[in-house]
């Protein structure tokens with residue numbers, strides 16, 4: 199495959215942009231590649247500046263649940279942008295999208311829009327601290343909650359791929375207010391709360407982890423977090439930036455029947471435009487400025503183009519059986535995938551339309567398990583898929599996503615290419 203133009207574009211980008219990218223994982227460093235430069239995308243297909251086509255299983259990290267450039271979303275955004283792209287003054291669309299969210303997510307009684315998942319989480323945490331008058335936040339190893347200072351402790355995702363579990367430039371005092379525990383470890387939670395329970399403002403968790411690869415919560419783990427936090431007067435925050443509107447309309451909280459106090463949303467909620475949100479209990483949200491003492495603001499928050507795209511997206515997702523159909527197709531796909539990998543020292547974790555292929559023979563139920571994966575082999579797998587025009591999420595510690603635009607043909611092509619990859623490995627080994 200000719201990727202000369204992307205390589206030149208990368209060299210050019212490196213002159214002006216640190217690392218040539220505006221978000222680290224895009225550099226494809228951990229998989230031994232250089233970035234693709236994309237010209238356009240439609241449905242499940244990316245086209246790079248050379249005209250190469252790739253079937254996309256990253257989908258802008260789960261943002262594109264309807265597929266790229268979904269017609270009604272494009273129409274809504276076009277219509278909105280022609281009427282002015284930002285006013286810094288309220289619009290009807292903000293209330294409309296807020297109502298759609300409040301109607302579907304029972305735990306969210308009030309919601310505020312921001313521009314990114316990072317901002318949503320940062321604001322929710324400030325709110326939790328303001329509400330409880332406490333400082334300590336509990337998170338879980340391998341869960342990623344954006345790049346706010348106090349959350350870059352044992353963060354998964356890009357931070358994990360770069361081999362830095364934390365970041366330079368984060369004051370020690372901030373980190374000392376964050377405790378990170380192993381995911382799915384209810385006992386560790388109990389122990390911490392027994393000694394420091396009354397200092398803890400909130401537990402924040404990805405109810406289904408996606409930033410150490412897909413890791414499901416074990417039976418009762420989320421309910422346990424609910425019970426312990428309530429007992430000690432701490433809040434429970436579900437970071438549903440990935441899972442919100444992905445697994446179903448009500449989020450992972452609906453699927454697992456656990457009600458958090460606050461929820462963060464992102465990725466899908468802006469329909470592919472920069473928007474995210476946080477919301478929850480009335481009495482907590484009432485503390486936000488201008489009504490309360492917890493300050494939070496944003497020039498582009500509730501941006502009219504992003505709101506229009508978000509509303510158009512919700513209208514599709516809320517149509518009858520949308521998730522039932524998508525999840526059924528994804529389940530079938532994952533069953534076929536699991537059958538292909540069963541004797542390959544590989545573990546597939548999946549729920550709904552998100553999945554990760556871990557290059558490890560062991561069960562993956564925590565970040566420690568995920569880190570046992572053979573990353574070199576994952577790198578070979580990524581490069582093999584790319585060479586066969588399939589773009590998967592470029593890290594062992596990320597989820598892959600199926601959109602409702604993924605055709606049966608492309609799903610089978612993915613499965614066949616995976617099969618061929620394992621064959622190519624065997625041939626390679628025999629040659630040696």
Ligand SMILES: *Cc1c(COP(=O)(O)O)cnc(C)c1O
Nearest residue numbers: 314315316342343344437439440
């Ligand atoms: C992507 C993500 C974030 C951060 O969102 P950005 O829009 O990238 O700032 C936060 N939490 C989770 C669970 C995410 O997946």
